[in-house]
Amino acid sequence: MSWFKNLTRFTPPVKHKFTHTNNTHPLFSFQHFSTTTPPVENAASGLGPTKKPDKPRIVVLGSGWAGCRLMKGIDTSLYDVVCVSPRNHMVFTPLLASTCVGTLEFRSVAEPIGRIQPAISTEPGSYFFLANCKKLDVNNHEVHCQAITDGIHTLKPWDFKISYDKLIIASGAEASTFGIKGVKEHAIFLREVHHAQEIRRKLLLNLMLSDVPGISDEEKRRLLHCVVVGGGPTGVEFSGELSDFIMKDVRQRYSHVKDYIHVTLIEANDILSSFDDRLRVYATNQLTKSGVRLVRGTVKDVQPKKIVLSDGTDVPYGLLVWSTGVGPSSFIKEMDLPKAPGGRIGIDEWLRVPSAPDVFAIGDCSGYLESTGKPTLPALAQVAEREGKYLAELLNKVGKAGGGYANSSGDMELGAPFVYKHLGSMATVGSYKALVDLRQSKEAKGLSIAGFASWFIWRSAYLTRVVSWRNRFYVAINWLTTFVFGRDISRI
Amino acid sequence: MSWFKNLTRFTPPVKHKFTHTNNTHPLFSFQHFSTTTPPVENAASGLGPTKKPDKPRIVVLGSGWAGCRLMKGIDTSLYDVVCVSPRNHMVFTPLLASTCVGTLEFRSVAEPIGRIQPAISTEPGSYFFLANCKKLDVNNHEVHCQAITDGIHTLKPWDFKISYDKLIIASGAEASTFGIKGVKEHAIFLREVHHAQEIRRKLLLNLMLSDVPGISDEEKRRLLHCVVVGGGPTGVEFSGELSDFIMKDVRQRYSHVKDYIHVTLIEANDILSSFDDRLRVYATNQLTKSGVRLVRGTVKDVQPKKIVLSDGTDVPYGLLVWSTGVGPSSFIKEMDLPKAPGGRIGIDEWLRVPSAPDVFAIGDCSGYLESTGKPTLPALAQVAEREGKYLAELLNKVGKAGGGYANSSGDMELGAPFVYKHLGSMATVGSYKALVDLRQSKEAKGLSIAGFASWFIWRSAYLTRVVSWRNRFYVAINWLTTFVFGRDISRI
Numbered sequence: 001m002s003w004f005k006n007l008t009r010f011t012p013p014v015k016h017k018f019t020h021t022n023n024t025h026p027l028f029s030f031q032h033f034s035t036t037t038p039p040v041e042n043a044a045s046g047l048g049p050t051k052k053p054d055k056p057r058i059v060v061l062g063s064g065w066a067g068c069r070l071m072k073g074i075d076t077s078l079y080d081v082v083c084v085s086p087r088n089h090m091v092f093t094p095l096l097a098s099t100c101v102g103t104l105e106f107r108s109v110a111e112p113i114g115r116i117q118p119a120i121s122t123e124p125g126s127y128f129f130l131a132n133c134k135k136l137d138v139n140n141h142e143v144h145c146q147a148i149t150d151g152i153h154t155l156k157p158w159d160f161k162i163s164y165d166k167l168i169i170a171s172g173a174e175a176s177t178f179g180i181k182g183v184k185e186h187a188i189f190l191r192e193v194h195h196a197q198e199i200r201r202k203l204l205l206n207l208m209l210s211d212v213p214g215i216s217d218e219e220k221r222r223l224l225h226c227v228v229v230g231g232g233p234t235g236v237e238f239s240g241e242l243s244d245f246i247m248k249d250v251r252q253r254y255s256h257v258k259d260y261i262h263v264t265l266i267e268a269n270d271i272l273s274s275f276d277d278r279l280r281v282y283a284t285n286q287l288t289k290s291g292v293r294l295v296r297g298t299v300k301d302v303q304p305k306k307i308v309l310s311d312g313t314d315v316p317y318g319l320l321v322w323s324t325g326v327g328p329s330s331f332i333k334e335m336d337l338p339k340a341p342g343g344r345i346g347i348d349e350w351l352r353v354p355s356a357p358d359v360f361a362i363g364d365c366s367g368y369l370e371s372t373g374k375p376t377l378p379a380l381a382q383v384a385e386r387e388g389k390y391l392a393e394l395l396n397k398v399g400k401a402g403g404g405y406a407n408s409s410g411d412m413e414l415g416a417p418f419v420y421k422h423l424g425s426m427a428t429v430g431s432y433k434a435l436v437d438l439r440q441s442k443e444a445k446g447l448s449i450a451g452f453a454s455w456f457i458w459r460s461a462y463l464t465r466v467v468s469w470r471n472r473f474y475v476a477i478n479w480l481t482t483f484v485f486g487r488d489i490s491r492i
Numbered sequence: 493m494s495w496f497k498n499l500t501r502f503t504p505p506v507k508h509k510f511t512h513t514n515n516t517h518p519l520f521s522f523q524h525f526s527t528t529t530p531p532v533e534n535a536a537s538g539l540g541p542t543k544k545p546d547k548p549r550i551v552v553l554g555s556g557w558a559g560c561r562l563m564k565g566i567d568t569s570l571y572d573v574v575c576v577s578p579r580n581h582m583v584f585t586p587l588l589a590s591t592c593v594g595t596l597e598f599r600s601v602a603e604p605i606g607r608i609q610p611a612i613s614t615e616p617g618s619y620f621f622l623a624n625c626k627k628l629d630v631n632n633h634e635v636h637c638q639a640i641t642d643g644i645h646t647l648k649p650w651d652f653k654i655s656y657d658k659l660i661i662a663s664g665a666e667a668s669t670f671g672i673k674g675v676k677e678h679a680i681f682l683r684e685v686h687h688a689q690e691i692r693r694k695l696l697l698n699l700m701l702s703d704v705p706g707i708s709d710e711e712k713r714r715l716l717h718c719v720v721v722g723g724g725p726t727g728v729e730f731s732g733e734l735s736d737f738i739m740k741d742v743r744q745r746y747s748h749v750k751d752y753i754h755v756t757l758i759e760a761n762d763i764l765s766s767f768d769d770r771l772r773v774y775a776t777n778q779l780t781k782s783g784v785r786l787v788r789g790t791v792k793d794v795q796p797k798k799i800v801l802s803d804g805t806d807v808p809y810g811l812l813v814w815s816t817g818v819g820p821s822s823f824i825k826e827m828d829l830p831k832a833p834g835g836r837i838g839i840d841e842w843l844r845v846p847s848a849p850d851v852f853a854i855g856d857c858s859g860y861l862e863s864t865g866k867p868t869l870p871a872l873a874q875v876a877e878r879e880g881k882y883l884a885e886l887l888n889k890v891g892k893a894g895g896g897y898a899n900s901s902g903d904m905e906l907g908a909p910f911v912y913k914h915l916g917s918m919a920t921v922g923s924y925k926a927l928v929d930l931r932q933s934k935e936a937k938g939l940s941i942a943g944f945a946s947w948f949i950w951r952s953a954y955l956t957r958v959v960s961w962r963n964r965f966y967v968a969i970n971w972l973t974t975f976v977f978g979r980d981i982s983r984i
Contacts, residue, residue: 045706088700089982107597110982114745121745130700147704150697153796155715160706193984205642208580208622212639214537214652223647253606253613304645470977477969485962490581490602492685 046161047082047127049141049406055080055125056165056404058395059143061133063090063113066363066384067170068467071117073392078399080125081117082162084133084145088113091193093381094426094462095475097238100190100199101245102487108474110193111467133171134159136335138356141406143167165406166358166395169345170388173326173364173379182302187322190234199321203242204491206318207250210257222305223318224261229299229307230324231267232274233427236283238321239265240430243290247431249487264293264315272435274378274425276448279435283450286429326379332365340367342376349374349417351391358406362387377420390418426458434458538653539574539619541633541898547572547617548657548896550887551635553625555582555605558855558876559662560959563609565884570891572617573609574654576625576637580605583685585873586918586954587967589730592682592691593737594979600966602685603959625663626651628827630848633898635659657898658850658887661837662880665818665856665871674794679814682726691813695734696983698810699742702749714797715810716753721791721799722816723759725919728775730813731757732922735782739923741979756785756807764927766870767917768940771927775942778921818871824857832859834868841866841909843883850898854879869912882910918950926950 050057056079060067063085074081089110098104113128114121120128135144142161149155175191177183188202189195206223209215215223226242228235242263251258265271265287271294272280287294301308306316328343337353338346344367345353351366353359363384367376377383394414395404403409424438424446434455439446449457459479466472542549548571552559555577566573581602590596605620606613612620627636634653641647667683669675680694681687698715701707707715718734720727734755743750757763757779763786764772779786793800798808820835829845830838836859837845843858845851855876859868869875886906887896895901916930916938926947931938941949951971958964 047705087983088696089984105597105599106984107980107982110984112745112980112982114981122747124748127703127748128700129704130697131704147701147706149701150694155701155711158704158706160704162705197984202642204580205622208620209639209641209647211619212621212623212650212652213539213654214639214650219647253604255614256616256619468977470973470980473973481962481965485960488599488604488962489606490599490604491579492581492598492602492689 046145047163049163050080050125050165052405056399056406057082057125057163058166058168059084059162059164060168060170061085061143062170062172062363062365063087064170064172064363064384065090065093065381066172066388067168068111068113068116069385069388070168070170070362070392070395071113071120071388073389073396074117075396075399076117076119076123076126078396078404079166080123081119082126082164083113083117083120083128084131084143084162085113085128086130086132086148087192088128088130089193090116090467091191092462092466092471093191095466096190096193096196097234097241099193099196100203100238101241101249102200102489103241103244103482104475104478106193106197108471108478111471115468115470129162131160133331136167136337136356136359138337138359141165141167141358163406164358165404166360167356168391169353169359169361169365170363170384171329171331171365173332173344174329175322176325176327177322178324180299180302182304183299183322186302186304187229187320190238190321190323199319201491202319204489207254207257207261208491210260211254220257220260221262222316224257225315225317226261226263226319226321227307227315227317228263228265228321228323229267230322231265231269231271231294232323232325233272233425234323235265235267235321236272236287237428238323239263239287239292240290240428240433242430243287243292244430245487247290249489252486253489262293263291264295266295266297266299266309266315268296268298272427274442275427275435275437276439279437279448279450283427283429283435286431286433286450290430326364329365338369340369340376342367344376346370348372350394350414351387351418358409360391362391382423383420386420387418426454426461428455428458538637539655541655542572542617542657544897548891548898549574549617549655550658550660551576551654551656552660552662553577553635554662554664554855554857555579556662556664556855556876557582557585557873558664558880559660560603560605560608561877561880562660562662562854562884562887563605563612563880565881565888566609567888567891568609568611568615568618570888570896571658572615573611574618574656575605575609575612575620576623576635576654577605577620578622578624578640579684580620580622581685582608582959583683584954584958584963585683587958588682588685588688589726589733591685591688592695592730593733593741594692594981595733595736595974596967596970598685598689600963600970603963607960607962621654623652625823628659628829628848628851630829630851633657633659633850655898656850657896658852659848660883661845661851661853661857662855662876663821663823663857665824665836666821667814668817668819669814670816672791672794674796675791675814678794678796679721679812682730682813682815691811693983694811696981699746699749699753700983702752703746712749712752713754714808716749717807717809718753718755718811718813719799719807719809720755720757720813720815721759722814723757723761723763723765723786724815724817725764725917726815727757727759727813728764728779729920730815731755731779731784732782732920732925734922735779735784736922737979739782741981744978745981754785755783756787758787758789758791758801758807760788760790764919766934767919767927767929768931771929771940771942775919775921775927778923778925778942782922818856821857830861832861832868834859836868838862840864842886842906843879843910850901852883854883874915875912878912879910918946918953920947920950 068090092109119126131145175189210220210223298310300310340346345361346369364379368374428434436454437448560582584601611618623637667681702712702715790802792802832838837853838861856871860866920926928946929940
């Protein structure tokens with residue numbers, strides 16, 4: 001730091017006594033900086049095991065619903081928290097579809113981890129590391145990670161290790177492609193903010209290109225054909241938002257091409273299969289009325305400009321959004337831990353990974369072991385959130401009882417196991433309409449409503465679930481401006 | 493469209509009567525779509541010459557301050573407006589620096605062209621084309637353009653022509669690199685929204701990376717060394733915003749690395765050379781107090797991790813922002829039109845290009861011909877805006893008098909020539925401080941103030957200059973939330 005402190009102060013320009021850089025200038029300690037010093041101190045560096053009086057360390061892999069809810073609930077007077085994730089924010093996934101067409105801004109649905117658990121920014125032993133976990137070493141209570149950089153030209157990714165007292169695997173799942181060729185290359189998923197940004201840029205590009213002279217009529221129709229594969233809540237909500245955008249904004253702002261744009265939703269089975277039958281009829285009618293074409297089919301092949309269905313039909317597209325659910329990620333698949341049916345990490349009723357002491361797994365990456373006799377819970381935000389909340393309380397209890405350090409909570413009483421109670425499902429179908437299904441399971445009886453009232457419930461419920469006041473404020477403001485001024489169409 | 497209208501309606505899912513795709517399905521008209529039909533109808537297509545009763549056509553190249561102000565002012569009952577530009581929005585450049593650190597959101601400083609001139613979205617003869625102009629054909633009153641696509645895999649860029657009655661060249665300038673090697677590859681300019689996005693992503697990445705275990709102390713210092721080259725208003729404002737971000741947000745949210753982050757501003761001459769001397773002293777003191785190091789130097793070479801000054805000093809950096817002013821773009825340089833001193837398109841006092849009938853040039857791409865005896869106006873938003881406004885009024889007058897069509901306004905009386913009156917300069921230096929210089933030129937006498945009051949003037953003045961009520965509302969809301977909640981730090 002000495003070069004910096006000693007840097008001659010710049011004097012006011014009128015006196016013309018600028019700091020001149022020369023060979024005696026303290027800035028000179030910079031010279032040969034990048035060639036004489038290796039960027040990384042030690043390949044085996046990292047955070048070693050904790051010792052009293054240090055607090056025990058909780059390591060969280062992932063920053064989705066499960067991991068973030070857990071971190072939020074951890075008592076940081078008992079534990080240090082270290083989060084390892086390739087992104088520094090949580091995404092409020094239920095509102096992601098609305099950002100693709102400009103109803104909401106991207107930043108309104110992203111919450112920095114440092115705001116969810118402030119200790120990560122301020123406590124000396126708590127950190128967020130932008131990195132991927134590469135390997136678990138459960139025998140040594142260690143995780144092996146690799147930093148994420150912007151490329152080898154400026155900084156080569158390096159490896160490091162972190163010792164944990166408690167490890168929480170909350171790394172989520174991957175979008176399913178069912179091994180279909182071309183999905184990863186040409187379709188866009190809808191799971192991260194950058195996906196929504198890509199969809200928006202592509203949609204606006206296609207709208208503009210289809211207006212440029214010289215394009216053929218059929219090519220125009222291809223460019224403006226938006227195909228959504230997968231009729232779950234995400235696919236349906238995105239189709240609804242898209243048809244709202246077309247009916248309200250495209251007609252007004254792209255009036256030259258308004259008759260060429262169409263939305264097709266392809267689903268192999270029924271749309272919204274987890275919802276009440278009445279609600280599904282309603283959703284189907286509502287989407288059809290908004291101009292969304294519902295087609296039953298199975299995709300066989302995805303090419304740059306068209307998809308091929310299993311019966312041989314070619315479906316040209318300009319924008320292809322893929323939302324057919326999730327499956328285990330390759331990180332989870334390769335992990336040497338017992339698995340639950342379906343390939344998720346196997347956990348017991350206290351969300352522990354039985355064969356690995358002090359290791360827990362929550363959210364979409366985990367599932368009950370067959371021995372528990374319980375079914376795998378659906379890959380839903382509310383499941384992940386509830387698990388994170390439960391586990392934070394469990395760990396706080398363990399920590400208070402003095403079991404926070406590695407291998408120290410062996411025969412401690414953990415209290416009641418985790419029990420999931422489904423609070424119901426919601427989905428919006430566009431045109432100020434939504435579905436709210438408050439039944440606890442597909443077979444149970446209970447309230448299920450559709451229409452404007454449930455759209456209002458949908459908005460209010462999500463607004464209160466948004467993590468911070470800042471984003472709650474922004475979401476409300478975004479909704480207001482969209483209502484007053486329409487959606488934004490700058491392609492930035 | 494027949495395939496679409498005939499598409500069998502989807503029936504409610506409870507009855508299990510989905511639309512099945514098969515060989516008789518109307519979707520089938522899609523088949524072999526992309527192989528049998530060329531995407532472009534005719535290589536020589538485009539918009540041909542206008543004929544009565546069609547309105548005469550104004551073609552505007554560019555969507556910056558000059559072009560957008562012109563389009564806003566055109567009377568669309570007299571003219572059709574066609575805008576050709578590689579971006580579909582105008583950037584409110586004076587506030588761009590604030591978006592890099594999250595004080596403002598990106599979308600708050602971008603205004604879609606369709607909102608600036610609604611006729612472009614709604615009138616049958618007015619268009620926005622996402623394209624680059626490649627060539628002027630002044631003899632045939634035509635411009636040759638090329639569409640911008642997202643790559644040859646889905647759509648090869650195609651050429652088209654547009655006939656104009658009046659052509660306005662408002663394509664702006666390019667950032668100057670003075671032929672220094674590596675600037676384009678490694679430095680980031682600050683002229684477009686995507687530049688601000690890149691700066692923000694890089695800054696947040698470096699903040700996170702410098703916290704990952706294993707990184708050496710010197711590499712950490714390099715990553716967090718933000719170097720700004722160029723001490724004009726943009727460079728000074730960006731440095732001020734950056735030091736605000738460091739002092740308020742980094743200290744709180746990245747407390748582990750807060751002592752490693754530094755800002756250096758390198759300028760070959762004096763900072764803010766167009767401002768009053770007193771203001772420059774004030775700015776220098778203010779920046780130095782906020783921790784910005786001001787260094788006088790000339791950059792010789794830019795490498796991925798360091799810049800080399802002309803005296804041989806190495807300056808390692810993690811983020812390099814280049815704002816050393818602008819010069820003529822290659823499109824302007826290659827143009828076969830008379831030039832003004834400095835390489836801009838030469839114009840007369842009515843902003844006409846004398847050798848080319850019905851062609852005008854405004855904004856940073858144009859300058860007075862030597863024969864006018866007037867000096868080249870500075871490359872400022874207020875010059876561009878004033879020229880756009882003047883020319884819109886001139887063209888409306890010509891149009892009303894029946895001279896709107898090509899070659900029809902030959903000996904028409906144009907009225908008073910364009911006269912530029914400088915309204916003053918403003919720049920913020922961070923910490924709620926700004927400079928306001930209301931002198932009409934460097935030599936003139938007049939009001940020049942600095943401090944919180946001028947910061948307040950700065951904010952109010954820009955807020956009222958923001959183009960639409962929607963963005964005015966958003967900018968105010970952004971400022972409010974930044975004040976209440978701090979800047980956003982999610983890297984999305």
